[in-house]
Amino acid sequence: MQNFSEAARQVREQPTAPVPEIARGPRIPDTGYLVEEIADGIFWVSDGSYQMMFLVTGDGVIAVDAPPTLGHNILRAIRGVTSKQISHVVYSHQHSDHVGAVSVYPGDVPRYAHRITAERLAGLADPNRPLPTRVFDDTLTIDGLRLDYHGPNHAEGNIFIHAPEQRVLMLVDVIFPGWVPFSNLAVSANIPGYVEAHDQVLAYDFDKFVGGHVTRPGSRQDVVTQQEYMADLQATTEHALSAVDLPKIMAGTDPANVWMTFRTYLDAVAAMAADELVPRWIDRLGGADIFTLPNAWAMAEALRLDYGSMGPFGIAD
Numbered sequence: 585m586q587n588f589s590e591a592a593r594q595v596r597e598q599p600t601a602p603v604p605e606i607a608r609g610p611r612i613p614d615t616g617y618l619v620e621e622i623a624d625g626i627f628w629v630s631d632g633s634y635q636m637m638f639l640v641t642g643d644g645v646i647a648v649d650a651p652p653t654l655g656h657n658i659l660r661a662i663r664g665v666t667s668k669q670i671s672h673v674v675y676s677h678q679h680s681d682h683v684g685a686v687s688v689y690p691g692d693v694p695r696y697a698h699r700i701t702a703e704r705l706a707g708l709a710d711p712n713r714p715l716p717t718r719v720f721d722d723t724l725t726i727d728g729l730r731l732d733y734h735g736p737n738h739a740e741g742n743i744f745i746h747a748p749e750q751r752v753l754m755l756v757d758v759i760f761p762g763w764v765p766f767s768n769l770a771v772s773a774n775i776p777g778y779v780e781a782h783d784q785v786l787a788y789d790f791d792k793f794v795g796g797h798v799t800r801p802g803s804r805q806d807v808v809t810q811q812e813y814m815a816d817l818q819a820t821t822e823h824a825l826s827a828v829d830l831p832k833i834m835a836g837t838d839p840a841n842v843w844m845t846f847r848t849y850l851d852a853v854a855a856m857a858a859d860e861l862v863p864r865w866i867d868r869l870g871g872a873d874i875f876t877l878p879n880a881w882a883m884a885e886a887l888r889l890d891y892g893s894m895g896p897f898g899i900a901d
Contacts, residue, residue, distance in 0.1 A: 600873060600874065601866050601873045604866075604867050604869065606762045606868070606869070606870070607763050607798075607799060607870025607871070608762070608799060608800075609630070609762075609799030609800030610799075612630070612631060615657070616657060617654060617657040617658075618630050619661040619665065621665070622637075622752065622792045622794075622801050623750035624750050625639055625641065625750065626638075626750050626752050626792075627639075627640070627661065627662075627665060628792075628794060629657070629658060629661045631651075631653050631654055632799060633653065633799075634651035634653045634654060634681070634796065634797060635651070635794060635795070635796055635797065636648055636650060636651060636654060636658060636682075636796075637649075637752075637754055637794045638658075639727075639729055639747060640666050640668060641671070641728065642727075643671050643727055644668050645666060645670045645671060645672075646670075646671065646672040646726060646727060647662070647670050647672070647673050647674070647689060648745055649675070649676050649796070650683055650684070650686045650688060651681060651684070652680070652681070654685065655688060656688055658685070670689055670690055671727075672693060672694055672695075672726050672727070673694070673696070674695075674696045674697070674726070674731065674745060675695065675696065675701050675705075676742060676743060676745065676754065676755075676756040677698075677701055677742040677756060677757070678701045678704040678713070678739065678741060679739060679757070680712070682796055684710070684712050685712060686713055687711060687714060691714065694718050695714065695717050695718070696716060696717075696718050696720070696724065696731065697716035697718075697741070698719065698731075698741040698743050699719045699720065699741070700740045700741030701719075701741035701742075702715060702716045702719045703741075704740070704741065721733065728747065728748075728749055729745065729747050730745070730746045730747075730748065731744070731746075732744040732745075732746065734781070734784050735774075735777055735780075736777045737772065737773075737774060737777040737778045737780070737781040738756070738757040738758050738770050738771075738772045739757070739773050740773055742755070742758070744785070744788070748789060750792075751789060751790050751791040751792065752790060752791070752792045752793075752794065753785065753788050753790035753793050754793070754795075755781065755785060755794075755795065756794075757770045757795070758770065758778060758782075758795065759785060759795045759806060759807050759810055760795055761793065761795055761798070761802030762798070762799065762806060762869065762870055763798050763869055763870040763871050764810075764813060764869045764870070764871050764872050764874075764876060765810070765813075765814075765875065766797065766875060767875045767878040767879070768878045768882040769879050769882045769883065769886075772882075775883070775890060776886065776890050776891070779818070782807060782811040785807050786804065786807055786808070790804065791803065791804070793806060793807065798870075809868065813865060813868075813869060816861060816864065816865075817857070817861060817876070817879060817880060817883050818883055818887070820857045820861055821853065821854070821884050824853045824854075824856040824857040824880075824884070825853055825884060825887060825888070825895030825896075826895045826896065827856060828849060828853050828856055828895075830849055830895075833845065833848050833849050833852060836848075850881060850885070853880070853881075854877055854878070854880040854881035854884055857880035857883075857884070858876045858877040858880050861880065
């Protein structure tokens with residue numbers, strides 16, 4: 585078995601495909617962050633990988649999320665465009681990479697989240713993620729900004745944040761404009777819900793999309809393109825579940841080591857799917873050569889466990 589350092593060296597030395605133009609975003613200034621007005625009163629803030637947004641209203645500033653990589657730069661970005669004070673804070677979901685700097689906001693302003701997000705945060709007891717003060721179950725509107733919950737996708741409690749007047753929609757860790765989804769389908773809690781979220785996004789009226797990652801704001805076309813990738817991923821991986829020769833794998837592994845048999849089979853399924861998918865997507869979405877393999881692995885498990893496509897592990901005679 586390879587040691588860690590050898591495996592890490594091979595990963596570092598593996599050539600990667602050029603990043604396609606669709607995945608490139610604006611240059612990040614030397615300040616370490618970029619702020620852009622993407623619609624009337626709505627500002628997108630990015631460090632080139634993570635993003636959040638804030639809305640300037642007649643009553644103040646509604647801040648949505650606070651990635652730690654942006655931290656106090658969020659406050660600088662807000663001060664750079666308005667003298668109004670932060671009046672509301674919104675949690676998209678509970679994950680610390682997107683809300684782990686909420687503590688930089690004033691502690692006396694109301695903090696909004698879905699009820700499940702509030703429950704998860706209560707169990708985590710992270711001082712950098714203070715508990716929401718106002719929770720909702722289905723829909724809540726704050727000064728023109730609508731918060732909707734359509735069920736679990738990337739995470740339980742992950743919400744859709746819609747500014748209908750400005751035609752802006754935010755949904756974090758589901759759509760990655762210009763890029764394939766992050767590894768293992770963004771490590772999502774509910775992959776059928778993650779897949780369905782694409783249709784749910786397209787049911788909204790919007791021009792600009794904020795996904796929490798990566799290099800630029802998105803558009804409706806970015807959602808359509810990722811939905812096409814997901815459909816291709818699902819169909820190609822489902823075919824591989826049955827096409828991989830399980831008896832051959834079993835003959836080549838220790839029959840007493842069941843986990844090795846499963847791992848070898850699932851790795852082979854993912855590899856077969858990725859070998860087909862990567863050439864089709866390498867020039868269309870950034871990172872197709874990096875994360876399609878783990879995305880196929882995650883899809884294979886979702887197909888087996890959620891969708892019931894068991895491949896050679898179907899009902900025995």
